[in-house]
Amino acid sequence: MESLTVESIDTVIVDIPTVRPHRFSTLSIDHQSHVIARLRTAQGVEGIGEAVVPGGPWWGGESVESIKVMIDTYLAPTVVGQEVTRVERILAGMDRVAARNSYAKACVEMALYDAWGRAWGVPVHQLLGGLYRDAIPVTWALGAEDAAEVTAEAEELLAAGRHQSFKLKMGAAAPKQDVERVLAVARALGESASIRVDLNTAWDELTAQRWLPVLEDGGIDLIEQPVPGWNLAAMARLSQRLTIPVMADESLRSTHDAVEICSGNAADVLSVKVHKLGGLAAVRKVAAIAEAAGVPCHGGTSIETSVGTAAAAHVYCADPGVSYGSEIFGPLLLADDIVEEPLSYAGGELAVPRGAGLGVQLDLAKLAKFQRE
Ligand code: MN
Numbered sequence: 001m002e003s004l005t006v007e008s009i010d011t012v013i014v015d016i017p018t019v020r021p022h023r024f025s026t027l028s029i030d031h032q033s034h035v036i037a038r039l040r041t042a043q044g045v046e047g048i049g050e051a052v053v054p055g056g057p058w059w060g061g062e063s064v065e066s067i068k069v070m071i072d073t074y075l076a077p078t079v080v081g082q083e084v085t086r087v088e089r090i091l092a093g094m095d096r097v098a099a100r101n102s103y104a105k106a107c108v109e110m111a112l113y114d115a116w117g118r119a120w121g122v123p124v125h126q127l128l129g130g131l132y133r134d135a136i137p138v139t140w141a142l143g144a145e146d147a148a149e150v151t152a153e154a155e156e157l158l159a160a161g162r163h164q165s166f167k168l169k170m171g172a173a174a175p176k177q178d179v180e181r182v183l184a185v186a187r188a189l190g191e192s193a194s195i196r197v198d199l200n201t202a203w204d205e206l207t208a209q210r211w212l213p214v215l216e217d218g219g220i221d222l223i224e225q226p227v228p229g230w231n232l233a234a235m236a237r238l239s240q241r242l243t244i245p246v247m248a249d250e251s252l253r254s255t256h257d258a259v260e261i262c263s264g265n266a267a268d269v270l271s272v273k274v275h276k277l278g279g280l281a282a283v284r285k286v287a288a289i290a291e292a293a294g295v296p297c298h299g300g301t302s303i304e305t306s307v308g309t310a311a312a313a314h315v316y317c318a319d320p321g322v323s324y325g326s327e328i329f330g331p332l333l334l335a336d337d338i339v340e341e342p343l344s345y346a347g348g349e350l351a352v353p354r355g356a357g358l359g360v361q362l363d364l365a366k367l368a369k370f371q372r373e
Helices: 064-079 087-097 102-120 147-159 175-192 205-217 232-241 255-263 280-292 306-318 364-370
Strands: 006-023 028-041 046-052 135-137 165-169 194-198 222-224 246-248 269-272 297-299 349-351
Touching: 006 064, 006 102, 006 364, 028 064, 028 102, 046 064, 046 102, 046 306, 064 087, 064 102, 087 102, 087 280, 102 280, 102 306, 135 306, 147 165, 147 175, 165 175, 175 194, 175 205, 205 222, 205 232, 232 246, 232 255, 255 269, 255 280, 269 280, 280 297, 280 306
Parallel strands: 165 194, 194 222, 222 246, 246 269, 269 297
Antiparallel strands: 006 028, 028 046, 135 349
16 A cells, blocks of 8 residues: 655635525625645645635634634644544644644545545545445525525425425524514425524523424424523523424534533534534544434534535445434535535435545636635
8 A cells, every 4th residue: 555645735715605695693694715725645646625614703713714824834734744544643633733723623634534535546434434324314504585485495495306304594583583484484384394493502591491492382393502502501401391302513512512412411413513523533423422322413514515515425424323314505505616526416315425535526727716815
């Protein structure tokens, strides 16, 4: 086997418009920014990594600008000269030079796995234990428009067989109007679709106590992160009170958080994400903790291009614990992509790519087109 020493890592920032505005509780985005890392080995094998923060630094503290500096100045020098196959050792080395910065580290780790898979001629899921499932269901994120418009979008997707479950963001409006809008969509769609809501930490416990039972009675199937991430006690009380699942997202940023949530019964489902947890290896560790505690994991997104979404598909399809479906719709929300053949979705599912490495090829013309000056 050839030696696979890392020779260089280069990064660029790209800005890609979205097909329509995407709203979070704190802001609305009309484009998404991504860091693309290109790792090259001494033998000329290239590995691609992507880092993306959903909408900006509000979610996790990192930004694409800080990620680029972190990789260029601090992480890349610890990786150059090492073997791409020694992923855990390289992760430990990055932890020694920089605390946290999980998005930047996940980007580098993704490039390592891609280069490793390409060099060996195997898809990344083969490096993660092989496929447990061939495809994963994908929930679609509905927009922030009024109930009638959102319902029309969902009905069109349902009729086309493109998605069966939908996630609505909440928290941007006052609770009463917010709940009324969501319930109007749920009433209109009836039994034909599953509706989940994500509060992105917008409510305090008293507001959640008042309004979550109304959402439950209105037919909502899942509540994601209603209260601040640190408030595991409130998450536990709300999970106990509701018969529908409460999912932890902002509460879960590390393996240690997974242990605390599972031992404290602070959520019914865990949202794993490649970037917030610090990479594919970290997703597997969190999924193993959750599986041991009898808690299913949902495959989350940070709204990646086909590069980061492919990485997520490999680990979510390799890991038995990611049994609660996914929301890896990034390429569908972006108006364009940076790979030659974007991932293809069918029947509400994404099939895992089968090519070597991540299984996607960078389109250099697209990369140049969207690259920030
Ligand atoms: Mn979320």
